Amino acid sequence: MMFVLPLAFLGPVLLVFLVVGGGLLLVVVGIYNGLVRARNGVENAWQQIDVQLKRRFDLIPNLMETVKGYMTHEREVLEGVTAARNMVQAAGQGTGGGDRAAQIEAQGALTGALGRLIAVAENYPDLKASANFAELQEELASTENKVAFSRQFYNDSVMSYDNKREQFPAVIFAGMFGFKEEPYWKIEEASEREAPKVSFS
Amino acid sequence: MRCPACKLALATLEVEGVELDFCVEGHGYWLDEGELEVLLGAEETVLEVGELGGGNGGKGPGGRRPRCPRCKRSMTPVVLFEGLELDLCPVGDGIWFDEGELAVLMTELVRAGRVVADTPLARSLDSLTRHFGGTS
């Protein structure tokens, strides 16, 4: 009798506490899991860029071999590609490490060098006619696309993650659980378009 | 697409293999980006409709600007030369020519020697602008 009375009184209160507390816990767990999922998505997307960059890196010796015989007068361009590739290697490509900022910069340089190479290759009819090169050109174009699309997907993932992180009520827990902001992979935009150019008279 | 002035649906006119949109009430013509060049048979860009920026606010000089029939952003006024101010879409969808403005531009282009007045297209454009509020 002595024990039953306080319990009977406490029962409803305890029940309310348990239900509310449990509900809150479930919500927090849901938010936490959502954030983890989004962050893993970002991590995956980053690795996908890595895979594509590695592919490109491996393709270059093959490309140089095909092009070398034809483009004897373009030593500067060819050396540019080799130098950029070395830069990428120095920044940690293939070893899986390296810091992201240095990698982004080196990869940008490689993209530029390859673009120049393809542009000058257009001037060599013999080279363009060779079946080998046509194949290689498709391969290279696709490789560049894959790099670009993996970067796009990475940015999409980052945005989705950031949106999730910054929304209420997730924003309260994001800091608490250490969900940090992730950087976008920015590339230099083609120079801003200017005011309309009127070119007559 | 709707006329920026009266909101009626724009009709399409095809002359000499070129299409342009016009308001059936005679408020003017809408030319998509690049259509002016096709219309004039010009090889290079005559009027570059680029990103103008700042066109989203909807409050340009002179109160509310007419809106681009394509993207609904308010258009940016651009003075081509004295006596001709055109409305350009801020993100480069195209140009709106108010009643008579196409005629003014045509006259100026012929004078500047940019357009030969004697091609079938130029002739039909000429008649087009005469009938279509060319007097104003």
Added chain:
Amino acid sequence: MFELIHRNRRRSALLVVAMTLLLVAVGFFAGELLGSGGGPLGIVFALALMGGLFALSWFAGDKVLLAASKARPVDGESAPQLVNVVEEMSIAAGLSKPPAVYVIESNVPNAFATGRDPEHATVAITDRLLALLSREELQAVIAHEIGHIKHRDILYMTLLSVMAGSIALLSDVLMRWFWWGGGRRRSRTSSDSGQGELVLLLVGFLVVVFGALVARLVYLAASRTREYMADAGAAVFTRNPLALASALEKLGAEQAGASSEQGKTARASSPVPPSARAMLIVSPALKAGAGKRSQSPGLFSTHPPLAERIEILRQLGGQPNFSYGDYAGAFKRVSGKRASFFPSDALGEGAVSTMSFNADEPAATELRREALDGLRRGAGWRLWDCPCGARIKLPMELDRERAVACPRCGQVAE
């Protein structure tokens, strides 16, 4: 974009539940009509029928479809560009692995996706379409199919299709049974039973008859929605909506030509069986010149009107950055309807543009214009050839009574 797919799954689940209830109702009443108290048995039979059909398409659907369309698998050796493009779009969509790639020998341009989930997916394209498209357009078409895969449309549409099919089958069998006199025994007993049973009988009859129609309409509406979503996906994955617009234009021109030449045989030569239509890039039974018929565009069509899809994509084309939300906005502007299938909280998600494409080189403008005029006629435009040689094209929204003068010669159209 992930949020969108997530929310969408919930909506879709709701529709599937509704369809299941309809199936259960049809099963129950079919059972009751065949014999008093046969309702529960009818439900069991209906669910078993659906389950069986679904299991069949779950395990063998893609194989059956690919075999029926005589598709052959290709790899990086035999079709390097196609395989590359599929890989590129899988990356852009974030699929864990690219789908298998098949080519179909057919003179009808089309493409489809199949496979129960993103890990077991396949895209197939006819060689005619492959020959027709530039690389960028091919990318857009493949991105549309990858959109179907990413949004899990194939599983969903298969499920709905199997349900609608089961309902139709039940209703069909029942109707035949009644037709051949099965109802006579029934009517004799009903004369001495209560009024309540008569009402039940009537309601049951209506449910069975109209259930099939409703199920089919729901299925078709869902299919059209999924097409818009896949278009939006293609625009977001490629960041190049104009490429898809131009690919659809080419498809429209080609199919308009084919159907005016051979009439209904175009339908017969469709590369895939009718049941799989929803996964195609364009509806195989596209009719360009059929003015009145397509005025009320396709309550009975798996695909939305092509002209509308193209117009939405063109509207998107002017923007450097866009998301599913921008597509929903363009959809609203073009169709005048609210894009209710895009959940509102996915609309806030923007997108970061990481690359710029060159605009597609101007295709043969002549052909494109003819195709467009055909599409316009189909969409209810009035085309008037002025004696002075100009052609005036009046959109459907324009009042028919309004007098329109030719801007060139001033003559008034009648």
